[in-house]
Amino acid sequence: MLAEGFDLHRPSSVAEALEFAGRFPGEFRYLAGGTDVLPGLFHGLGATRHLISLQDIAELRAFVPEEGRIGAMVPLGTLAESPELRARFPAVAEAARQAASPNLRNSSTLGGNLLLDTRCTYYNQSAFWREALGYCLKNGGEECRVVQNRERCYAAYCGDLAPSLLVHDARIEVAGPKGRHLRPLKDLYDPQADGRTPFRLGPGEILLSVSLPHEKVRSTYLKLRARSAPDFPEASVAIALTLEGKKLRELRVAASGVATVPLLFEDLTLPLIGHAMTEEVARDLAEKVSRRLHPVTNTAFPPDYRKHVFRHFLMSGIHELQSGTH
């Protein structure tokens, strides 16, 4: 049951949406597919006076897979089922296929997944549950319940699509009160921020679309979860890799479910370009990457296991992409 007390707005253009946003400063939220926002609202999380639905804005639903352009309101199901997307950007299609559950993917959108609220076993609970314990940092309380401290929230970013789009070097288009601009997807996430506000979006800004570069890159996405559906990633890895002869022409690795933001490990993969990808190099990379992961005990599986499977996925993913058995 959803509590009364909000208005619902249905702009039919980006400009109109921005206008609504400008009218209700600090009192609105954008609504995409609703599969993240609404369960939150059921539990009294993220309550607001105005919901601005983006579903009627045709521009946001544009999907041109052959050009690598995906509107923010394209349902994940469309991405999962697109043969063109799978052919050109396999990790993206695969991440969409593994997200949530088949029917949820008909509602949930690319933009919603990229901006998925961070999750924690002490946060994603009912109002009753949270009241019984006393509120946590992310919920206006004074202390984190997972890692007892008063400064930092450890809620985990659990979107499926971000890592795949990051390794495909995606750019996003954002519209705000000051106009539109393009920027790298990785700049959407603020690794310095904690689990409360991990996104770099100005007030009123709308994520419009994602664009992927044309060059062909082989990629894959591997996800740890308890069940095939509808579970969020406990740890997931996306890898993009191209070889020139035996040498790496391109290598990017990104992670989800293991930190407050999706992580892209460019500084660790860049030095490997131009070198051969041997078993040892892969193992070394996996070690270095996994030292950057700081999962905490706030999901179904324990942190050390999530790190272990991440390492394993990274190595087997690299192996897969190299041997072409993907």
Added chain:
Amino acid sequence: MKLRVNSLEYDLAVLPHRLLVDLLREDLGLTGTKRGCDDGSCGACTVLVDGKPRHSCLTLGRLVEGKEITTIEGVASGDGLHALQRAFVEKGALQCGFCTPGMVLTALPLLERVSLSEEEVREALAGNFCRCTGYTKIVEAVLSAAKARGRAP
């Protein structure tokens, strides 16, 4: 606002917070659509929105204005059960029946596919929870209905 449900048009006043599931169950009396959880996990509330299975518990009523909704009450046409419904009954694919409406509506679009394997059926149903059948006979029923249409081995 106007709403089309099972090919009939309704004219309704819908509050902003009204969820499609409550609108169907309480305002229209279409109680075949069920509520099994509070977070979109179980799939019991699945209905078709413009032919695609969606969770009616995670859909605001106002946002389906002008769309075609199919609930379990609209699956059978004329005097008999839909072939998929018949397969569910005959193959023992339901016990308590509470997940059944959502299962049927999730499986219905699968019958339109060119071909259908057991693995595809299992994947398609993975977000619809059943606690009675262990899914075995549900998968069998969907495959047998697909087979009757020449869509499954």
Added chain:
Amino acid sequence: MTGTIGGRVPLVDGPQKVTGRAQYAGDLQRPGMLHAKIVRSTEAHARILSIDFSAAREVPGVAALLSGERYPRTFGVLPITQDETLLAVGKVRYRGEGVAAVAATTVEAAERAARLVKVEYEPLPEYDDPRDSTGGVTVKIHDESPGSTNLQKEVRQEFGPVDEAFHSAAHTVEVSGTFQGVTHAALEPHAVIAEYGPDGRLTVWASTQVPHYLHRALARVFDLPAHRVRVIKPEVGGGFGGKGDPMPHELVAAALSLETRRPVKLVLSREEVFYLNHGRHPTRNKVRLAAGADGTLTGLEVEALIDGGASSSFGTVTTYYNGVLSVGPYRIPAFRYHGQRVYTNHPPSGAMRAHGSVNTRYSLEVAMDILAERLGMDPTELRLRNFLPPNTTTLNEFRITSNSVRECLLAARERSGWAKKFRSLPLGQGIGVGCGFFISGSNSPIHFTPKFPQSTVHLKVDVDGGVTVHSGAADIGQGSQTVLAQVVAEVLGVPIERIHVSEVDTDTSPVDLGSYSSRVTFMMGNAAERAARSLLEQLKKAASDLTGLPAPSFVPAGDALSAPGHPEATIDFLTAVHKAMEHSGALQSSGSYESPPLGGSFKGAKAGTSPAYSFSAYVAQVDVDLDTGRIGVGKVWAAFDCGTPLNPLLVEGQIEGSIHMGLGQLLGEELRYRKTRLMNPSLLDYKTVSATEMPEVECLLVGKADPEGPFGAKEAGEGPLPPILPAVANAVYDAIGIRFTDLPLTPDRVWRALRDAEKAGGLRKPRPPEAHAR
């Protein structure tokens, strides 16, 4: 005979369910209906100092506010342990317990008012670990517990020379198991409508497995004569034991209706269903086996410490079952049991599918596997050596009649290709076996006064030839209505379409104790058969009156009564019906079932006695991912003896569903507590098995007719669950050589064990048996 018995007859209510027409309690509306919401305790163990309704009262639409003192009378499913109240009185015993309730004109208003009820608590010491509840308790959860404990029930039993058996044994094996709590997670959240009418009658529509016990609880708590209370059971969206007690919220709705004189509806949220729980008990157990050099079992010792949560529920029975349901399917010459069920400040535990038998069965079947290995024996051979025969009595005086456990194991072994696979599959792959047995209904009814049969069925034939069946047995999806229709159609020789099974309504349905302890097919089936035979006698008499042939010469078949050798004397069913009701205008009959006197005369001798037992032997094949620890169950060969399967379609459904639920407990389901706090009260975080993880199941129904079952049938609702857990765990051992005794076997736990094994000298398959190898 029409051939409906033994046929794959689809559910008679299938068309209603598959079209969305079936009405569950939450689907019902009553004129002028109010909606209720329960205010739940934020504390796990605390005195209630005050409840302030002042802000809640101001919410527009609020019609009534209620706290526990208004109706403080206790209730509970067992007459000997009535320790629940509809809302907490004086103190709360678990987080999520009802403290107050609101009735209002809309759900939204009720929820808003409930949030505004202010409760002041004085916290008391919390008990979350059962080991802290057996002594040294400073503030008891219930005053009834002896001394400084939170004991709810303690059972000690000993039969035969136990110490001598262990002293002189060639081999002894000990397994200590730890089991987390699991819950039913039926898809339908509990719902109820209560309506106290101007005629002074209270009518309650509830999603319940036990309409009769709910009827009794309502009469008791509100001090109403039972005939002023009416319970109606609409369709129920799954139970598995979770709707097997009269539940507090059902009484809350009734109380609010008494207060407001209006119908009151209460539907639990999924989170509230988790707090209501009554699921399988978190348990620590220890099983010791003694055996001779040839593998013959000589002794069994079982200990169990059971976390009952905050109330008794079926707990006294649970405590017995943890012990006594381990005396089969093997011959045990000496047996000792010590069981303790303690209260803790967790939500109440109760009865869940295969009640009380799953956890002990797991440790016992793993112990059998270890014993076989010690002996160098194939574990199927060890089991075959020790099986109870048919028509025997166990050491604790259970009467065993039909028993095809041997045939079960042989069938599962053969179909699975066991001989080629056991200890021979590559590292990571394995095959394992587990057996079990279960009661077909408890022989002793819960209530002894007044004395009446465990099940009664009334038949009423209409002038149109339709046969209406009235029974109090609760169809919760298992198909009891279908079985009723089959039995009646079979006896009368009419097509099943003639039979109409009425929903349970205590105004018209005779008493049946309800859907628990796997009693329905056996007891209701027998009652239905007797009612139909009595009706048939009346029809034969009518045929005799019409033809002049003696009544016994008629046999029912093909919607008619015919006399062999007299083709001209065939009387069609409707004609016979009309003749039979010629003078009375009515044609009715009744049949009932009372189980025979069974069991010994020692204390607790009745626990576990049943007129018949089902038997099972499962083989499972698994694939363990050595990198991630994930256990994939590939296939299960499930051989089951339910006597004559009345309806194989439904029996298979019970087996497949049981395997789903058992695998859940083994592989991932657990109520995760941090101290007294439940961390995963949602279907997202409580990990039931999804369609993609469910293995292929081959059902092998190899039972023979039971002499006392209806058409030879025994239970199939619960017995199919226990063997899957040890079968898979033993297969995991075959795959990777690691024994797991702490459930669930989540991938992280398996990975940890794999890593430890590698550190300790490498991972390898267990060695094949040397002796007796096949």
